Amino acid sequence: MSTITLLATLDQAYLPRLQVLLTSIAVNQTDTSVELYLLHSRIPEKNLTPVARQCQILGFSFFPIQIPESSFADAPVTRTYPKEMYYRLLAPHLLPGHVHRILYLDPDTLVINPLRPLWDTDLDGNLFAAAAHTGKTELANSINQLRLGTDHNYFNSGVLLMDLDSGRSEIIPEDIFRFVREHGKELLLPDQDILNCLYGNRILELDDAVWNYDARNYNNYLIRSSGTCTMDWVMSTTSILHFCGKSKPWHSGYIHRFGILYKHYMQLTRRLGFSPE
Structure with missing residues (x-):
């Protein structure tokens, strides 16, 4: 089987979350090799050592790439729009040319079943594969369609399967920078919008x-599943849990039911000697 190639883009504060994610992948994706690319701007090399050590022990290949400040000299950058927000969309131009496909995962995700079926998905000529959080009980999708003037579901950018070869020819950095200059004040979730x-x-x-x-x-x-998506169904069928929103399961007071599962993987990560905060 081919290697599954993963992408993370984060700052130093989210390194412990990446470590928990890596543990969850190792536990649930045991039949193939994994390599991880990390795009970052200012994480000191010494702070990447725990992640590098964990990847070595788990048998993952680890490729941290520090993006030079000059790479985004022409990009609109503010506190609201830091240069890091561009990394996942511009990954085709920031990653080595020999990487043809990659799976981006937000660091606040948890893998609880194999990723292989997603990795093997035929993109059918598309640049990305992504999910939209839709359903008759959720209004955000329709609101975002109206807000942005789009005619498709509003896709979440926390999980993105990417065709890097097509992206290198079709995703033009200046198109993105121009869009931000013209519409920056209208964007609520900038990179996702x-x-x-x-x-x-x-x-x-x-x-x-x-x-x-x-x-x-x-x-x-x-x-919305008429009772199909029970807890047993999620545990046997769902592959990626996404802890969306400001409330996170590693914070005290998290109220949603999957918080205990996240804490289990935190404890497992510690037990393996990787010690996320």
Whole structure:
């Protein structure tokens, strides 16, 4: 089987979250090799050592890439729009040319079943595969369509399967920078809004209940599936849990039911000697 190639883009504060994610991948994706590319701007090399050590022990290949400040000299950059927000969309231009396909995962995701079926998905000529958090009990999708003037579902950018070869010819950095200059004040979730506005018609839609399950919305999934998406179903079928929103399971007071599962992987990561904070 081919190697699964993963992408993370984060700052130093999220390195412990990446370590928990890596543990969850190692536990649930045991039949193939994994390599991880990390795009960052200012993480000191010494702070990457725990991740490098974990990858070595797990048998993953690790390729951290520090992006030079000069790479985004022409990009609109503010506190609201830091240069890091561009990394996942511009990954085709930031990663080595021999990398042809990559799976981006937000560091606040958890893998609880194999990734292989997603990795092997035929993109059918699309630039990306992604999921939209839709359903008759959720209004955000329709609101975002109206807000952005799009005619497709509003895709979440936390899980993205990317065709890098097509992206190198079709994703033009200046197009993205120009869009931000012209519409920056209208963007609520900047990189996600950019993805939907510029490339929403080039996205293969995935089943969010399997590949980008919003961990806050168990009851919504249960209702919209007419009772199919029970806890047993999630544990056997869902591959990626996404802890969306400001409330996170590593913080005290997290109220949603999958928080205990995240804490289990945190403890397992510690037990393996990787010690996430």
